Amino acid sequence: MKGGLEIAAVANGHAISAEGLVKVYRSRKSEVRALDGLDLAVDYGTVLGLLGPNGAGKTTAVRILTTLLRPDAGRASVAGLDVVRDAQALRCQIGLSGQYAAVDDNLTGRENLWLFGRLYQLPSSDARMRADDLLERFELSDAADRTVKTYSGGMRRRLDLASALIGRPRLLFLDEPTTGLDPRSRLGMWDVIRGLVREGVTLLLTTQYLEEADELADTIAVVDHGRIIARGTADELKSQVGGERIEVVVHDPGAMTRAGELLSGDHGGDVNMDQHTRRLTVPAHRGVDGLVQVVRDFDGAGIKIDDIALRRPTLDDVFLSLTGHAVERAEAEEDGTSAAAPAAAGRTT
């Protein structure tokens, strides 16, 4: 069996692959194409960041790859195992940590890990040992015998991730692992994830933040309306957007034209002007030096500056540049599955 799996994996070549995945959520009132021909390929030992706004289809993709949902069309395999046909064998290879810490509030941290270890089919003593290791590793040893309802948000997330690792999966799926965490817990989570990647785990993570994908992923795939619209390294994506930019807000609306002339003279690029907010934006080819230059020029010309900043491209910039439309944050419900599983509700009819 094991030999067979290895051969299948080698034959397939990719740790994760998906071709033309389609998933349509139908309800009485509407029909939502959550995935519309999604293709993916992730090599062993690498990290893919699935980047996109709420409702783009990220969670649906993860749910299909982790056997929680069946695709309406297309094929996908993980570790060489088909997500539909070989679902049960596939589950032995993966760990999943979703958007909502899926741990039992009424059990202690230790009991949670033991429970999931047992259901991962580990013998009880192995499950217990593995739980101890993970509790220590995720700095939960002191809280191990407290019920989870007493945990902080960061602790719950760490326990959730530990639960995903209980069976030492070769492939890990993390769906928005830091959404809702405070900045410090987020950094802590990044460290933990980096550590896992160093150990050779293949990782697919979804995120709404370019910065997070940048920090953790080897390759980024940008998802919009259920398709991959761009892929590449973080640097490649950013350079598509045009790298850093300088943003200046001038005090006097009347000075906008003059300010625009100065900026285009200095930087030669396209100056984007917004009369309403008195904001001018220009690509920053020379980084901080360019910023200093702008301050000098404006000072010399007697233009008063309210605000000036060197800004990295955000997900919004990437989106604007790739799709021509801004991120539509209001589409949250489209990713309905993210809310654990309204999938079940009303879907039986």
Next chain:
Amino acid sequence: MTATGLRTLAPAGGGLRQTLADSLIVAWRNLKRVPRIPELAIFAILQSIMFVLLFAFVFGGAIPLPGGGNYREYLMPGIFAQTIVFASATTAIGVTEDLHKGILDRFRSLPMARAAFLAGRTVSDVVYNAGILVVLMLSGLVVGWTVHTGLANLLAGVGLLLMFVFAMSWIGVWLGLGVPSVEVAQQVAFTVLFPITFVSNVFVPPQTLPSWLQPVAEWNPTSTLTASLRELWGNPNPYASTAFPSQYPVLVTVAWFVVIVAVFAPLAVRRYRSMSR
């Protein structure tokens, strides 16, 4: 393959042994919440005791038992049956919670036996309600209820009650998997369960109901279960009519059990499976 000393047993959709083992683990997990949130069990018991006190001491005086007999002795079997029927609400709420907190997704992403989530739930329901019944029966002894017909009949009655827990548990699972939130689960359950337990012979004689409602009360599984217990335990059952369910309550109760399980177990399983659709 995982390059560790850990053994992962062969992946299986669930051989019988794995299904059994995984179901017991899930049941253990469900039962853990009893000591962790003792309020749940305590209030379930208090609610039943409140009904006993209300009816035994407040309304009971106004409800004459023809041919004599102790009203409290008459009442207790009905209270047991009512408690069991209400248990399906607890099941539904628990299942809905697992569904919406993502626990069920975690279970489904694990190589555990497919049936274990559902089977584990029904097992833990039976064990939990057996515990509740013991407490209620002890309380019943205090207010003057007793079994007149010996241990075998006592056990037969308890067996019927636990069979019904199992049946109601399937209804609870089916409901729990189909509602959008815990609050809705609660509302739906109580909206359905209150009439089921009150349009019955639990508290008052069905003869006092409007004639069109009488057959409903007589065929009501809560009534047939209650009548079975009264008959098995030698508790007063003075309102027995000539209607079939009144004549053969145990038979009808067992038939109800079979029908409920035959209908709702497949429905629940279908709902569970369709989650991946």
